[in-house]
Amino acid sequence: MNNTLHRIYIGLFFLIGISVTVLLAINGYSYYSTSVEERFFHPQHNLIKPSGSWGHGFGIIGSFMMILGVSIYMIRKRSRRLFNFGYLKHWLELHIFLCTVGPILVLYHTAFKFGGIVSVSFWSMVLVVLSGVIGRFIYIQIPRTIQGREIDITELMKMLNEMSDRLSSEIIFDKSLLDEFSILTSPERYKDFNLLNSVLFFIKDSVRIRKFKRRLIHHLRKAGISKFRFKELKRLVEAEIILTRRIGLLRTMQKFFRYWHIAHLPFAIIMFIIMIVHIIVTIIFGYKWIF
Incomplete structure (x- = not known):
């Protein structure tokens, strides 16, 4: 799937999700x-109530x-036979789409009224979705190949050194800009990173990187380089900053990801168990849809 098709793929997910919700x-x-x-007494009651044809x-x-989203991603992730059947990140995006729109539909199914044991399933579902958002953030911080395999620290350092050598030979910074770039591309700046200061750290770091990029763009434009080389150098600088961050945070993010699995999985299991019980009880009491 090329970049254009991938943008259409993601855009379609956003369009469907937002359209359904709105x-x-x-x-x-x-x-x-x-x-x-x-x-x-509302005219839409027979349609939208939880047992109505729409609800x-x-x-x-x-x-x-939700069942499909979880199943296909787990099968694709664990099956060696399907290793080359599409990129894992595209399957993850499908998983996120199905497990985001699915809960939205379930929310409308409840008509925003839930209690008893079903409320446990609902709030478990909410926690699964929220933890999924956090898990997605952690996941993208861990460098991977296009097939989804984690890249080890040796490969990452090799990539960083190659990128640094190329930049040092192709671009001339002023002194202050070079000093700031050296700081932003030093993995050591992430050594005191922890879960408690993570949110504040990323906010401050994003602001700092954005300021540096503005100064860099101004510097490159003053240098009068060609448009193509301008874009290439800007891309290389951004890539090195991102790669440095991922190297610095690799061990921390891997640890967070293990903890995330411990929190995410139990909520998902509780949600599905109560969902199955709810479906069985519904069938026993004779509730049918359009059949």
């Missing part, structure tokens, strides 16, 4: 904003999307 909210706003006691359908489709 259209269902607009269509059902009148019903969802009505008090629970008065919903029975029930939201639950079925949303649950199916």
Whole structure:
């Protein structure tokens, strides 16, 4: 999948997710904003209530999307036979899409009213989604090949040294700019990084990098280099800063990722167990959809 197709692939996911959320909210706003006691008299009650033809359908489709999203990603990740069947990151993006839109549909299925044991499943689902967002952030901080294999520290240092040699031979910085670049490309600056200061660190670091990039762009434009070389040098500088960060945070992010699995998996198991119980009880009591 080339870059253009990948952008269309991701863009389609965003479009579908946002459209589903907004259209269902607009269509059902009148019903969802009505008090629970008065919903029975609402003209959309038979459609949107959890056992209604629409509400029930939201639950079925949303649950199916979550089950499918988890299953296909786990199978692709663990099966050696499917190792070359598409890039793992594209399967992860599909997993994220299905496991984001699915819970949104389940939320509309509940008509924003949940209690008892089902509420445990719902809040487990919320925690799974939120922890999934955090997990995605941690995942992209760990350098990987295009097939999804983690790159070890030796390979990363080799890549960094090659990139540094190329930059030092192709670009001339002024003294202050060079000093700042040396700091930003030193893995040592991440040695005191920990979970408690991570959010503040990334905010401050992003601001610092953005300021440096503005100064760099101004410097390169004053140098009067060609447009093509300008873009290439800018890309190399950005790549080295990102690679340095990933080298510096590699051990920390790998540790975070292990802890994340410990937190993410139990919530997912609880959610699916209660979901299955809920489906069985629904079938026993004779609730049917459009069949």
